[in-house]
């Protein structure tokens with residue numbers, strides 16, 4: 001009944017593996033999109049998971065329904081995300097910021113409910129979801145599915161390794177695009193609109209159009225996250241797009257620091273490291289009898305680890321409200 | 337007495353009658369039957385107004401006269417219930433605020449809008465129009481816009497020097513003082529190379545020394561082809577730099593004329609001081 005009896009090596013390996021794994025990449029990517037929305041353009045999007053779903057379904061249906069090749073399928077996925085952005089943005093972006101927020105949270109849930117509805121059952125296959133799309137993507141995999149890849153204790157199968165590489169590769173590309181955009185005059189206009197739309201308008205900038213562009217861009221990047229997840233998990237299921245995920249993406253973004261290039265990546269790594277570490281530690285402590293089962297049994301660990309992440313986030317807000325990468329100086333400007 | 341006049345010196349207005357709504361020889365802006373009510377309150381009700389090109393026109397009037405609302409209507413930030421604005425011979429009714437700005441009608445705000453989390457220099461560069469790098473695809477390829485950006489930066493730094501903000505160029509504009517923000521906003525508007533610049537209380541809260549340098553700057557604008565319309569409560573400033581004064585009260589234009597004669601206008605005195613006052617304060621330039 002001691003801490004020493006816990007297999008810390010195992011927990012640490014798990015933690016590192018998860019924080020650099022497929023989910024971490026997917027969350028980072030979705031948060032990169034959210035960062036464009038909120039961090040740079042000031043758009044409140046509470047339905048990022050809807051974009052993720054649109055990307056995934058657009059890509060999946062292209063293969064299962066229309067027999068498109070994988071590259072075209074990815075384009076269709078991006079098209080679906082763009083369409084979703086237009087549906088959300090066109091009616092709301094002329095109005096005050098709150099309207100977008102309200103519409104996004106509802107629309108994302110509508111996407112999920114539609115996908116699992118019996119009406120669209122022939123197309124989206126309801127709660128069971130899409131599976132058959134994976135074949136053509138597997139053919140693109142340069143790694144041997146039968147072998148293990150990685151370094152040292154961190155080894156995964158070929159298919160998984162492909163998905164992880166894909167995820168971080170796409171994330172790197174997205175970061176490059178965001179970095180270039182945000183140091184360009186385009187980024188300057190977008191940031192100006194975040195600060196004060198009317199000031200930008202008075203200088204001849206079409207605020208509505210820039211906000212729409214930002215919504216589309218961040219949404220398409222969210223869609224890419226959905227596609228990476230679909231390839232990695234070889235399945236697209238409606239219930240992997242519940243509203244809670246949007247708030248995990250927000251957690252990731254806020255952990256890293258809003259409006260910074262690297263914050264979604266670092267935020268995601270930390271988010272998954274915390275989740276995995278808490279999970280491993282709590283389970284080990286319950287098993288070792290360090291936590292009485294009356295207080296917590298192993299099935300409850302899953303929920304409690306999220307509470308601990310919440311506590312972590314709350315502490316961050318108290319001691320470093322700008323996030324890990326954010327600048328305190330910049331944040332204090334709001335108070336003036 | 338009025339100080340040094342702008343280069344035009346208001347000569348182009350010689351012979352123009354001092355009556356509200358009078359026609360001007362070369363109007364850059366023509367407003368017709370413009371009305372805007374908020375519920376029961378008629379904030380603006382201008383029958384006809386012409387603004388002469390290449391001069392400095394002051395728009396004065398008591399608090400709540402409708403000056404800012406009128407600016408909003410002219411620049412497309414608010415929609416009139418009825419009425420039209422013809423700018424440079426073109427009806428701009430269909431143009432939204434940003435479209436009117438692109439046409440050359442650039443305004444500042446009574447409550448300054450410094451873009452706090454952009455540096456002072458970035459604020460300035462934002463003002464420039466027609467930037468290649470502001471298009472999404474082009475922005476990804478710096479070689480397409482780098483030289484334009486450099487030229488814009490040079491112009492921005494030059495203007496900042498003239499407005500004595502050059503030492504703040506790389507600071508967040510949120511760190512500027514209230515007066516400095518007024519300066520920045522005006523300089524930023526000039527970055528847009530406007531045909532008409534509309535300044536809503538440009539020197540409110542700016543210290544006297546800086547006000548002088550700001551006014552010198554405004555005075556030079558007509559010589560550079562910029563028409564200036566400004567709202568101001570400080571009558572010394574109005575006397576000092578305006579070529580023409582338009583007076584609003586309760587939404588309507590009640591008087592127009594040279595700054596030195598406007599204070600003697602009975603309608604103006606009544607509007608400022610209440611109709612039963614004999615009103616010689618205005619002659620002393622102390623109506624605030």
Ligand SMILES: Nc1ncnc2c1ncn2[C@@H]1O[C@H](COP(=O)(O)OP(=O)(O)OP(=O)(O)O)[C@@H](O)[C@H]1O
Nearest residue numbers: 374377379397398399400401402403404405406446
């Ligand atoms: N959005 C609005 N809603 C309701 N009433 C408004 C609105 N904007 C202005 N008003 C009213 O219209 C009138 C004119 O206001 P405006 O701001 O144009 O005055 P102003 O001449 O600029 O005054 P000041 O010199 O104090 O700046 C005021 O009575 C004001 O209360």
Ligand SMILES: [Mg+2]
Nearest residue numbers: 403404405446
């Ligand atoms: Mg006003």
